[in-house]
Amino acid sequence: MSTVNPATNTQTNAASQQQTAASTQPQMGEEFDNFLKLLTAQLRNQDPLSPLDSTQFVEQLATFSALEQQVRGNESLESMATMIGDIHAMFASEWIGQTVTVESSWVPYSGEPVDFKVSPPDGVDSAILNIKDSAGETIWTKALDLSDETHSWDGETLSGIDVERDQIFEFGIDLYSGTNFVGTAAPQVKTTVTxxxxxxxxxxxxxxxNLSASVDKVQKVGDE
Known part of the structure; x- marks a missing residue:
């Protein structure tokens, strides 16, 4: 599992990019103007009897053109960075606080019930939940009623001693069609986007x- 940067960081980064663009633009503009002034002065003050070599003149014009393109390119990149920052901020505002499901075999236990959903393929009529600890030992197993929309685990174990909080457990849901084993699925953990x-x-x-996932792997509850 990986850590993501907070939405406030996204908004702060967007503001920072705008400030950087503002401070960078005058520097590029000043450099651009100085080059133009230097080239103009050189043309005005050249010796009529020994004018500027045409090859040198072409080279300086090429340098001028390259600098102009660089300035325009930087302006475009700065505009794109600002737009991306704004999109990130808008995107964050639409997701934060939403109840979603995140599919994951490894599930942190914080001391609060772990609510999850199961989406079995067609033909599956029974499912058994198996939970293992970090050592790979099965600590809990239970047949799930697939007619229930949501299932829950609250730290129960086969030994009758509840597990301690702040641990990570492996969830596996064995699926069956009659007596035939179909495969093992991961739970879709219900949680809130922070x-x-x-x-x-x-x-x-x-x-x-404490689960994180790319947005294409997350589904808002109610959008299934």
Whole structure:
């Protein structure tokens, strides 16, 4: 599981990019103007009997053109960065506080019940939940009623001693069609979005259950 940057960081980054653009623009503009003044002065003050070599003149014009393109390119990049920051902020405002499901085999236990959903494929008529600790030992198993919309686990164990909080457990849901084993599925944990951030170009959400996922792996409850 990875940590995402808070939505407030997204908004702060957008503001920071705007400030950077504001401070950078005059520097590029000043450099651009100085180059133009220097070239104009050189043309005005050249010796009529020994004018500027045409090759040098072409080279300086090429330098001028390259600088102009760089300035315009920087302006475009700064505008794009500002737009992306604004989009991130808008996106975060639409997700934070939403109840969602995050599919994950590894589930943190904070001491609060872990609520989850199961979406079995067609033909599956029974399911058994198996929970293992970090050592791979099965600590809980239970047949699930697939007619229930939501299932829950509150730290129960086969030994009758509830597990301690702030641990991570492996959830596996064995699916059956009659007596035939179909496969093992991960639960879709119900949780609340607490922050949204950008990680290596991918938008991710962080949740109250300490699970994080890319937005394409998250589903708002009610949108299923």
């Amino acid at each position: 922050n949204v951030g950008n990680e290596n170009g991918t938008m991710r959400v962080g949740t109250s259950s």
